Amino acid sequence: MSLFNVFKISGSAMSAQSLRLNTVASNLANADSVVSSDGKPYQAKQVVFKAVQDAASNTSTVRVDRVIEDTKPGKMVYDPKNPMANSDGYLTMPNVNVTEEMVNMISASRAYQNNVETMNAAKSMLLKTLNIGQ
Template identity: 75%
Template sequence: MSLFNVFNISGSAMSAQAQRLNTVASNLANADSATSANGTPYKAKQVVFSATPTGSPDASGVKVLKVIEDNSPAKVVYDPKHPLANDKGYVTMPNVNVTEEMVNMISASRAYQNNVETMNAAKTMLLKTLTIGQQ
């Protein structure tokens, strides 16, 4: 595998993790909202990754295959004073688990950071390779 493939692989992984971070941020931002833009409770979203060829037969990158809605049941909270409460006083809230989203955020940011470090290491190796002939 060429050292230049490291940039393609790490770059694709960084792009995928950035989209994962954006999805987590959206989930966290809507965790306490009773309705979404279409009037129904917000549904948490999850990113699905897929391997993608990078041009080299022995290497694969990462791409976001799709963003799916989480089909877990919505939370039902008793709050009779809420304007969206039903006749029994219950409000349907988003199915966002804040703890899981925080774990996803930490995992995605660490994966992003690891790919940045990988690219920096490859860059350093290429620069040192160029200086070999100067002595």
């Protein structure tokens, strides 16, 4: 595998992790919202990755296959004074688990940083290879 493929592989991973970070940020921003734009409680979103094989270079890259809604039910909070509460006085809150989302954010940011360091190492090796010829 050539060093140039490293840029392609790491670049695809950085793009995927960037979307994952944006999705986590959206989940965290809506963790305490009572309703979303469609009038229902916000549903947490999760990113699904997919490996893509490139036959020409015999390498695999990663891409975002889809963004799915988490199917876990939302938390029921007793708040009878809230106008959005049901007839029993319960309010359905988003199904966002803030702790899980923070762990997901740390994992995504570390994966992103690892790919940045991989690209920097490949760049350094290419520059050193060019300096050999001088």
